Amino acid sequence: MKSDRVLSTAEERRAKVLTSAVATFAQGGFHAVTIADVARHAGISPAYVLKLFTSKTQLFIGALEECYRRIMAEFERAASKASDTSPEGELDAMGEAYADLIGDRDLLMLQVHAQSAAMVDPLIGEAVRAGVAEVTDYLVSRTRAEGWRIQQFIAVGQLCHLLTTIDxxxxxxxxAKLLTEGIRHADARPSGSSAD
Amino acid sequence: MKSDRVLSTAEERRAKVLTSAVATFAQGGFHAVTIADVARHAGISPAYVLKLFTSKTQLFIGALEECYRRIMAEFERAASKASDTSPEGELDAMGEAYADLIGDRDLLMLQVHAQSAAMVDPLIGEAVRAGVAEVTDYLVSRTRAEGWRIQQFIAVGQLCHLLTTIDxxxxxxxxAKLLTEGIRHADARPSGSSAD
DNA sequence: CAGATGAGTGAGTGAACAGCCACTCAATAC
DNA sequence: GTATTGAGTGGCTGTTCACTCACTCATCTG
Structure with a gap:
């Protein structure tokens, strides 16, 4: 249907590579994953990945931005669907949405790896900071919840990251019972992640 | 004073290398730090580091254990010095102690790197899990605080890690004001860390 | 069709790294 | 003084990786 072209446009490729980068970097983190790994996942040559993203660091940052984009989109979706539209109600809905979202673990793992990489590479640090700022600002403006409540929301999210990391x-x-008490989480889905 | 020996005993060396490993891995994480980096910091050859710790992974795990050992020791010290011996009082004292302890950032950064590495290497994952379990068990038995209170304590600790990571x-x-509100932290000390 | 643009790659380069092994020499035992 | 143990190293090896560059071929324009 779409077309009988053999080559994609650069924009389509960028999007596809970004998806691959999220999935691949999530598994191994910045240093353990090679450009060749991402390229293989995307079905193109390492050389072309590098032509699209100039450096490994830029590729990683691109994946990270994609990660935050997906989180924000999911938050927005959850908030607009929430039956209870009080601050509490919307935060709860977003908490549920986040628990579902990280069911496939990719977004969670990428964030954990990014936090580690942020302390080594200032550019990545900047990207993580921007992501956290964006998410926090969004939560504030959308839910109008009190500051301490949003702080707690993020803190519980971080705890969830740790608990998932160590299973x-x-x-x-x-x-383990004590730390996981009341923390919602979705089991990891079988595996076959996003579009392929 | 100590002795006019030219060679150390293996045990002394192990301890010194462990100290170096904590400081060095904290800066760059598991993958970005080389055995040569640790060896240089410890003032011996890479080959001998590897003879003392069989593999890079084992060296990292050793550093991680040292990290948790220091945290537990500091908790113990703080709890036994607390003027208020209620659960709340002891937890508060430990919170303060933790804030001080991670002033030089090494222990915090090592934990963040370890969390990332834990998702890649199961042995490191096991070590992180053991550390979290040990700390949690200690907090429970020492403070007798309620479960949710200890859960919150850990969650705030994780939030503190994130906030420090992104400065x-x-x-x-x-x-930033919202997320850091009420979170105690010590400024990073000049730099000249532990004994040299 | 001719020419231009842009998608996509193969083959390489130079550097870095984990782990290994044969070796040296200090410290101790007898 | 001689033998033994154990601290400590230099140098090598096979591999891996980020990044480069010259190139091919598909697609579009006129």
């Missing part, structure tokens, strides 16, 4: 939800021990 | 304490913007 605490799957551990049957007092410490 | 939110040094940003003058509404989102």
């Amino acid at each position: 605490a939800f799957g551990v049957d021990a007092p410490w | 939110a304490f040094g940003v003058d913007a509404p989102w």
Whole structure:
């Protein structure tokens, strides 16, 4: 249908590579993943990935921005669908949405890796800061919840990252029960992630 | 004074290398730091570092364990010095102690890097899980605080990690003010860290 | 069709790194 | 003094990776 072209436009390729970069960097983080890994996932040559994104760092930052874009979109969707439109109600809806969103773990893992990389590369640090700022500003303006409530929302999100990282939800021990108590999370979906 | 030996014992060397590993891995994380970096910091050859710790992963795990050891020691010290011996009082004291402890950032940064590496290497994952379990169990048995209170304590700690990572304490913007509100932190000390 | 533009690549380069091994020499034991 | 143990290293190896460049071929324009 779409067309019988054999070559994609550069914009289509960029989008596809970004999707691949999110999935691939999520698995291994900035340093452990090679440009060749991302290229393989996207089905093109490493050389062309580098032509589209000038450097590995820029590629990673692109993936990170895509990650925040998806989170914001999901928040927006959840908030506009929330039955209870009080600040509490909308925050709850967003919490649920986030729990679902990170079910496939890619967005969560990418954020954790990014936090680590942010301390090594200032450009990545800047990108993480911008993402956190954007999300926080959005939560404030959309929910009108009090500051401490939003702070707590983010803090619980970070706790959720840690607990998922160490697979605490799957551990049957007092410490794990205590830390996961009341923290919603979606089980990792089988695996076959996003479009291919 | 100590001795006019020219060679150290292996145990002394292990301890010294561990200290170097904490400081060095904290700066760059698992993948960006080389065995040669740690060896240089410790003043010995890379080959000998590897003889003491069989692999880079084991060295990193050793550093991580040292990190949790220091945190626990500081918690213990703070709790036993707390004037208010209620659960709240002891938790507060430990919060203060933690804020001081991560003033030089090494322990915080190492934990963030470890969280990232934990998702790539199962052995490191196991070490992080053990550390979190140990700290949580200690907090429970020492403070006798309620579960949700300890959960919150850890969550705020994780938030603190994020905020330090992106240097939110040094940003003058509404989102940064909101997220850092009430979060104690010590400014990074000049630099000259631990014993040398 | 001719020429121009832009998608996409193969083959390479130079640097870096983990792990290994044969070796040296200090410290101790006898 | 001689033998043994154990601290500590230099140098190598095979591999991997980010990035470059000259090139091919598809697509579009006129």
